[in-house]
């Protein structure tokens with residue numbers, strides 16, 4: 044079984060799957076509490092150098108287009124302080 048931390052991945056955001064797999068965990072609610080699921084969240088990657096790797100982002104569809112900035116990000120991004128770091 045792969046240990047995510049061997050690859051610099053923390054146990055709060057990744058878990059081992061089977062003998063050779065690693066899966067990302069995902070938030071189930073947006074920073075403002077809307078449920079996130081198959082048709083309610085835009086999962087993306089934001090290229091940036093602040094964390095030494097791209098950021099994973101989860102943007103809530105219910106909040107999108109409103110005045111609310113409701114985006115989870117991991118790792119935290121210094122260029123987008125309005126995005127909420129997803130700490131589980």
Ligand SMILES: [Zn+2]
Nearest residue numbers: 073077103106
């Ligand atoms: Zn939301």
Ligand SMILES: [Zn+2]
Nearest residue numbers: 091093120121
């Ligand atoms: Zn960044």
